[in-house]
Amino acid sequence: xxxxxxIITHGGLAESLKQTLFSIVGKKEKVVxxxxxxxxxLGKLCEEIKQEIKNLxxxxxxxxxxxxxxxxxxxxxxxxxxxxNVYIISGVNLYMLIAAVNLxxxxxxxxxxxxxxKIITEGxxxxxxxNELFKNRFFNK
Amino acid sequence: xxxxxxIITHGGLAESLKQTLFSIVGKKEKVVxxxxxxxxxLGKLCEEIKQEIKNLxxxxxxxxxxxxxxxxxxxxxxxxxxxxNVYIISGVNLYMLIAAVNLxxxxxxxxxxxxxxKIITEGxxxxxxxNELFKNRFFNK
Numbered sequence: 508x509x510x511x512x513x514i515i516t517h518g519g520l521a522e523s524l525k526q527t528l529f530s531i532v533g534k535k536e537k538v539v540x541x542x543x544x545x546x547x548x549l550g551k552l553c554e555e556i557k558q559e560i561k562n563l564x565x566x567x568x569x570x571x572x573x574x575x576x577x578x579x580x581x582x583x584x585x586x587x588x589x590x591x592n593v594y595i596i597s598g599v600n601l602y603m604l605i606a607a608v609n610l611x612x613x614x615x616x617x618x619x620x621x622x623x624x625k626i627i628t629e630g631x632x633x634x635x636x637x638n639e640l641f642k643n644r645f646f647n648k
Numbered sequence: 649x650x651x652x653x654x655i656i657t658h659g660g661l662a663e664s665l666k667q668t669l670f671s672i673v674g675k676k677e678k679v680v681x682x683x684x685x686x687x688x689x690l691g692k693l694c695e696e697i698k699q700e701i702k703n704l705x706x707x708x709x710x711x712x713x714x715x716x717x718x719x720x721x722x723x724x725x726x727x728x729x730x731x732x733n734v735y736i737i738s739g740v741n742l743y744m745l746i747a748a749v750n751l752x753x754x755x756x757x758x759x760x761x762x763x764x765x766k767i768i769t770e771g772x773x774x775x776x777x778x779n780e781l782f783k784n785r786f787f788n789k
Binding site: 516517518519520522523524526527530531545572573574575580583584587594595596597598599600601602603605623624627630631633634635636637638640641 | 657658659660661663664665667668671672686713714715716721724725728735736737738739740741742743744746764765768771772774775776777778779781782
């Protein structure tokens with residue numbers, strides 16, 4: 508399984524996520540970001556996504572968007588309807604990107620559906636009430 | 649309930665999250681970011697967090713960190729052990745910040761524990777397999 512990763516968000520968030528990801532796991536191939544500025548129309552964003560997919564030239568593309576219902580997510584959905592190998596995960600955070608990169612390297616035989624599910628599980632698990640985790644050790648509240 | 653929000657991450661991600669948040673919900677008071685550069689030590693980061701908490705001067709502080717186990721999260725934990733009104737949520741994404749700001753404005757009588765739980769629930773819910781959501785409508789995969 509060969510996977511390319513595209514991060515798409517409102518504003519500069521996508522690029523920051525990519526840079527922070529690289530600062531932790533090292534620079535990786537086939538990870539790109541599209542930061543949607545206010546000048547972007549839905550149509551322009553779709554074109555940009557298609558171009559990045561073409562450049563990646565991989566078997567599967569996983570698009571990470573900031574939130575469901577936003578323009579980055581809607582544009583991705585339009586493209587994914589046209590292209591069978593494009594998958595979308597909303598609610599991107601740093602940890603799920605780390606998981607996506609690591610799983611891609613370590614489990615090359617994984618099915619794409621399983622890969623998507625694992626990333627989502629890892630992303631959700633990474634959202635924690637830290638005080639609660641340490642309640643018995645540190646906190647009296 | 650009066651809540652201040654601090655976003656702390658590796659690199660410029662925290663500032664990007666804040667800027668993207670403001671571009672969607674408008675500029676808000678009592679929302680600050682600390683972007684940890686590579687020069688930051690754990691001690692320096694703790695000092696920075698304490699200073700921001702002092703500046704916020706609110707009843708409760710909720711710190712959003714990029715991921716559990718990283719320096720931003722560890723420094724927050726050190727501060728939260730010393731200060732009873734500090735809560736930490738790891739795995740920050742854009743949607744949970746929108747939820748945090750909206751809930752703060754709309755539910756002033758909410759208990760802090762309930763506020764934290766709701767943000768975590770919203771954050772986790774925002775991580776979705778978008779193709780799966782639209783499977784019956786759009787996709788044949």
